[in-house]
Amino acid sequence: MNNHQRSFFFNVDWITVLIYLALCTIGLFNIHAAVYDENHPHIYDLSTSSGHQLIFIISGIVIGSVILLLESRFLSALSPAIYVVTILLLILVLVIGRGVGGNQAWIDLGGGFKLQPSEFAKFATCLLLARYLSxxxxxxxxxxxLMIAGGIILLPMMLIKMQPDDGSTLVFCSLILVLYREGLSSYFLIIGGLLATLFITSLMFEAWQVVTVVVIAAALLIFMLKRNRTMVLKLLIGTIISIGFVFAAKPLYEKALKPHQRARIDIVLGLSKDKKHVGYNQNQAKIAIGSGRVWGKGYLQGTQTKYSFVPAQSTDFIFCTVGEEWGFAGSVTVMGLFLFLLLRIIQIAERQRAPFSRIYGYGVASIIFCHVLINIAMAIGIMPVIGIPLPFISYGGSSLWSFTILLFILLKLDSNRMGMNWA
Structure with a gap:
């Protein structure tokens, strides 16, 4: 082994690689449990979903290894081309895409294999955003x-929304955390949080009640800041905008979302009872997770899992299998691994010498954090059902490969950080 190879070997963050392999292994065993068939009992049976996932994992490791062998400068130089190709694929899927689960999000490549461009758009957007901001x-x-950076994020969002894939569209919103890390004023986050709060409360209460609270709160703040005319003026403008937003919230809600989407949100917010069983998936998911109690029912012993009470249990609701068969202990372990991974990614991002690598690292952290938060919150019933996978654990080649590429590009940049002061 020469000095270059030895340096490369020791510079790769193997702790992150081990977390990646652990999550992929957990995913493989839970997919096997979710689709277990006594006629095909082996996890490596290529006629089953677990067998397919094993191929995806092996090929993902190969993809990750190839990325680690690439020249780091190519990743920045090729980012515009990668982004353009991804955008073209997102347009192509709207023309020839195959519908799955109500979304026209897949390109059929033949042989039973389908490609989901929206998954690959995530790392492509992170790359170009890092290239531009650096x-x-x-x-x-x-x-x-700010407008150009916003455009880089919004273009794939709009195309994915047209599929329509609301879950993947929502994930791109997490990239505002990258902009915040690079100097975006905290006012944007505060305003965004206030608008989200107003929107939810406007759905739960009458408009006049919400407006009354807004006016009283604004009056108190104005009284406290009456000597600061600039702040008083901003508060008055903000109050007027807030009142208008409150009255517009419900009409916007009814026009922007489909009936089944509104029904899911209404159930989560307690605005209506689930008389039409719209929340069936989520109710079964909560039953499955709750039935696991502390230590779980044991591997391949989950009754909710075994009898397929939870739809999409190997994909969007894979966390239910974890909860039922591994219990609270297993669920906390999985969430702990994700927390460790996210903290590790942030640590990697902060130690970069090149702005490109740091910005990209925060993009990786934002995307993975958003996926984990929404997927688990959806499974335990504190968020409405939104179809997005749990990174490295849910079944699917496009998902696993895209997250592998997303992560291993960062590992490659990090492995060469001492020699990178460009961008």
Whole structure:
């Protein structure tokens, strides 16, 4: 082994690689449990979903290894081309895409294999966003720079929304955390949080009740800041906008979302009872997770899993299998691994010398965090059902490969961080 190979070997963050392999292994065993068939009892049986996932994992490891052998500069240089190709695929899927679960999100490649471009759009967007924000004289505090950065994020979002894939669309919103890390004013996050709060409360209460609270709160703040005319003026403008938003919330809610989407949200917020069994998936998911109690029912012993009470149990609701068969202990272990992975990614991002690598690292953390948060929150019933996979654990080649590429690009950048001061 020469010095270059030895340096490469020791510079790769193997702790992150081990977490990745652990999550993939957990996913493989839970997929096997979710689709277990006594006529095909072996986890490596290629006629089953677990057999397919094993191939996806092996090929994912190969893809990750190839990425680690690439020249780091190519990743930045090729980011515009990768982004353009992904955008073209997102347009193509709207033309020839195959519908699955109500979404026209897949391109049929033949042989039973389907490609989901929206999954690959995540790392493509992170790459181009990092390339742009790391350029000289680009600052998110500048309106023009912020609009261009926003455009990079919004373009794939709009195309994915047209499929329509609301879950994947929502994930791209997490990239605002990247902009915040690079200097975006906290006012944007505060305003976003306030608008989200107003929106939810406007659905739960009458408009006049919400407006009354807003006016009283604004009056108290104005009284406290009456000597600061600039702040008083901003508060008055903000109050007027908030009142208008409150009255517009329900009409917007009814027009922007489909009936089944509104029904899911209404059930979570307690605005209606589930008389039509719209929340069947979520109810069964909560039953499955709750039935596992502390230590679980044991591997391959889950009754909710075995009798397929939970739809999409190997994909969107894979966490139910974890909860039922591994119990609270297993669920906490899986969530702990994800927390460890996210903290590790942030640590990797912060130790980069090149802005491109740091920005990309925060993009990786944002995407994975959003997926984990929404998927698990959906499974335990505190968020409405949104079809997005649990990273590295849910069944699917496109999902596993895209997350593998997303993560291993960061590992490659990190392995060469001491020699990177460009961008």
């Amino acid at each position: 350029a000289t004289n680009v600052k998110v505090t500048d309106t023009k720079s």
